[in-house]
Amino acid sequence: MAARKKKKKAGARTQARRKTPRQGAKKAKTQRKTSRATASRKKAPARKKAARKRAPAKKAPARKRKVKGLTAQDMARTQREISVAEFFAKNRHLLGYDNPSKALLTAVREAVDNALDACEEGGILPDITVAIVHVKAGTGTRGGTQDEAAKGARKRGGPAGTADRYRVTVQDNGPGIVKAQVTKIFGKLLYGSKFHRLRMSRGQQGIGISAAALYGQLTTGKPIRVTTRAKKRGPARRLDIVIDTQKNNPKVLREGETDDLPRGTGTRIELELEGRYTKGPRGVFEYLHQTALANPHAQITFTPPETGAEAHVFARVVAELPDQPREIQPHPYGVELGTLIKMLGATGSRRVTSFLQAEFTRVSAKVAAAMVEEAEINGAKTPKRVTRDEAERLYTAMNAVRVMAPPTDCLAPIGEEALEEGMRKEVEAEFYTTVTRSPSVYRGNPFQVEVALAFGSPLPADKAARLYRFANRVPLLYQQGACAMARAASSISWRSYDLQQPRGGLPVGPLAILVHIASVWVPFTSESKEAVAAYDEIHKEVRLALQECGRRLGLFVRKRKRLAEAERKTDYITTYLPPIAEALQDLLQLSDGQTARVAKVLGSTLRKSRSS
Numbered sequence: 263m264a265a266r267k268k269k270k271k272a273g274a275r276t277q278a279r280r281k282t283p284r285q286g287a288k289k290a291k292t293q294r295k296t297s298r299a300t301a302s303r304k305k306a307p308a309r310k311k312a313a314r315k316r317a318p319a320k321k322a323p324a325r326k327r328k329v330k331g332l333t334a335q336d337m338a339r340t341q342r343e344i345s346v347a348e349f350f351a352k353n354r355h356l357l358g359y360d361n362p363s364k365a366l367l368t369a370v371r372e373a374v375d376n377a378l379d380a381c382e383e384g385g386i387l388p389d390i391t392v393a394i395v396h397v398k399a400g401t402g403t404r405g406g407t408q409d410e411a412a413k414g415a416r417k418r419g420g421p422a423g424t425a426d427r428y429r430v431t432v433q434d435n436g437p438g439i440v441k442a443q444v445t446k447i448f449g450k451l452l453y454g455s456k457f458h459r460l461r462m463s464r465g466q467q468g469i470g471i472s473a474a475a476l477y478g479q480l481t482t483g484k485p486i487r488v489t490t491r492a493k494k495r496g497p498a499r500r501l502d503i504v505i506d507t508q509k510n511n512p513k514v515l516r517e518g519e520t521d522d523l524p525r526g527t528g529t530r531i532e533l534e535l536e537g538r539y540t541k542g543p544r545g546v547f548e549y550l551h552q553t554a555l556a557n558p559h560a561q562i563t564f565t566p567p568e569t570g571a572e573a574h575v576f577a578r579v580v581a582e583l584p585d586q587p588r589e590i591q592p593h594p595y596g597v598e599l600g601t602l603i604k605m606l607g608a609t610g611s612r613r614v615t616s617f618l619q620a621e622f623t624r625v626s627a628k629v630a631a632a633m634v635e636e637a638e639i640n641g642a643k644t645p646k647r648v649t650r651d652e653a654e655r656l657y658t659a660m661n662a663v664r665v666m667a668p669p670t671d672c673l674a675p676i677g678e679e680a681l682e683e684g685m686r687k688e689v690e691a692e693f694y695t696t697v698t699r700s701p702s703v704y705r706g707n708p709f710q711v712e713v714a715l716a717f718g719s720p721l722p723a724d725k726a727a728r729l730y731r732f733a734n735r736v737p738l739l740y741q742q743g744a745c746a747m748a749r750a751a752s753s754i755s756w757r758s759y760d761l762q763q764p765r766g767g768l769p770v771g772p773l774a775i776l777v778h779i780a781s782v783w784v785p786f787t788s789e790s791k792e793a794v795a796a797y798d799e800i801h802k803e804v805r806l807a808l809q810e811c812g813r814r815l816g817l818f819v820r821k822r823k824r825l826a827e828a829e830r831k832t833d834y835i836t837t838y839l840p841p842i843a844e845a846l847q848d849l850l851q852l853s854d855g856q857t858a859r860v861a862k863v864l865g866s867t868l869r870k871s872r873s874s
């Protein structure tokens with residue numbers, strides 16, 4: 263129906279264009295104007311003109327048909343609102359759905375991130391199950407970039423670019439979702455509880471799970487199925503939801519009650535989508551493995567799509583929830599002029615000074631007074647009456663006056679101990695060290711950096727170190743090159759810690775590096791949340807944390823080298839002990855028993871001298 267409508271419109275437009283030359287004098291005037299304007303342009307290719315003169319035998323090329331430009335009125339007919347759902351349906355790569363394997367990962371990630379967020383907000387230790395079922399082999403060439411398609415096809419021996427169909431199920435024991443919200447959460451893009459607040463959480467844009475539902479709908483035509491129980495007792499609600507992309511609104515296809523959900527509160531989402539299940543460093547398994555590493559308080563059970571595959575349990579190793587991060591108000595140093603003007607218009611405060619105190623963190627009466635004085639504004643003025651010029655002065659003053667750094671109990675880092683537990687559980691090595699830096703601030707937003715290093719066998723000694731990147735406990739698997747964390751890791755001089763390092767790269771050796779940034783607002787480089795923007799403050803903090811861990815690693819590496827060297831020497835000298843004993847036997851006429859004793863004493867003296 264929509265398509266038909268569009269056709270009609272397009273038809274109308276071409277008709278309108280054909281009619282224009284026959285329009286009245288007014289139009290003719292403008293036409294003359296345009297032809298005069300274009301005349302000078304036509305003169306420009308003088309050489310061509312000369313060539314035409316020299317070759318009169320050739321028939322002059324037909325004059326270019328004058329194409330009449332559209333008028334503002336013509337254009338107005340085609341100008342209309344673009345629904346955010348339509349926009350993202352066309353630009354799926356912006357949300358992480360640019361190829362089949364990434365699409366599958368992104369969908370799982372959005373659901374698991376939400377499950378973890380919901381459990382933590384509800385004060386519940388997360389118990390999450392993820393299952394991926396292969397529904398049918400793909401036949402089309404949809405979804406992938408050429409490279410991806412070729413690679414996948416080669417591996418599976420199938421036709422180029424095929425994406426298979428999978429059913430993804432993610433279930434949590436979180437607080438559930440109330441009836442009135444379910445449809446909007448899953449059937450409306452940019453709808454969520456996290457965007458309008460400054461609180462550390464995995465999701466922030468409100469475009470996570472609804473985008474996964476949209477992608478599933480686009481590639482399979484099927485709705486997302488949500489089963490949720492928000493009260494401990496009673497039946498669960500089950501809904502099949504699709505998104506009306508033109509309106510960016512949910513449409514419920516089926517709704518009912520069911521008992522098919524474990525007891526207590528919780529949510530299960532099921533969706534079908536086209537994707538590709540890969541096992542590599544960017545696959546779902548790796549994502550869950552890393553999620554377990556950074557969330558040792560979560561229990562995650564995963565059933566992969568391979569036939570006959572058993573469920574894999576990423577066990578909980580820390581029985582306590584992380585501290586609940588507090589929500590904070592914006593810091594004066596982080597606000598932008600436009601936002602300030604909006605806030606001035608929307609506030610319930612009666613005076614500018616009380617507005618500043620009420621809406622920003624760390625602004626006391628004294629600080630507010632200093633700000634208005636600096637801005638040369640009457641502090642008693644009603645915020646709504648503040649003019650644009652005054653707002654600009656206030657904005658400058660807010661950045662000029664000294665304000666205490668924002669409070670940092672809004673951040674919940676993993677913590678050095680839990681991070682080491684997580685690392686030990688998931689990465690086998692000989693040496694572990696972790697650092698949690700104290701909080702810092704970029705553009706008024708508090709953030710905190712943590713680093714963990716795992717070193718030694720069985721990690722491969724001849725390869726570049728493996729880098730694990732996390733933002734608010736979520737593993738980032740794509741776009742490493744564009745990420746502030748990777749750049750900082752490559753900028754460190756690892757040679758000072760006795761590791762090899764190619765120029766400008768990560769060190770080579772049996773090393774795994776983990777970097778975590780926790781913030782009330784992680785500055786991702788795009789909506790698909792794959793890389794962190796390189797703010798100077800973030801770069802510096804990551805470097806400092808890496809250097810601290812690196813120094814400890816350097817001590818360990820050097821000590822290990824020293825021990826290995828001593829061992830080697832001891833072994834070497836030991837080989838000479840029997841000949842020395844024999845020589846002594848000859849010289850001193852010792853009995854065999856005495857010789858054996860001498861050899862023993864020599865051996866133990868050597869060991870003692872080496873170990874001291």
Ligand SMILES: Nc1ncnc2c1ncn2[C@@H]1O[C@H](COP(=O)(O)OP(=O)(O)O)[C@@H](O)[C@H]1O
Nearest residue numbers: 376380447454455456465466467468469470471
């Ligand atoms: N499993 C869940 N349990 C409870 N609430 C959920 C769950 N999944 C999503 N939500 C709610 O739906 C909102 C929208 O989710 P989403 O589209 O992923 O955006 P975001 O996570 O960025 O806010 C969340 O903010 C949260 O309030």
Ligand SMILES: [Mg+2]
Nearest residue numbers: 376465470471
């Ligand atoms: Mg989310």
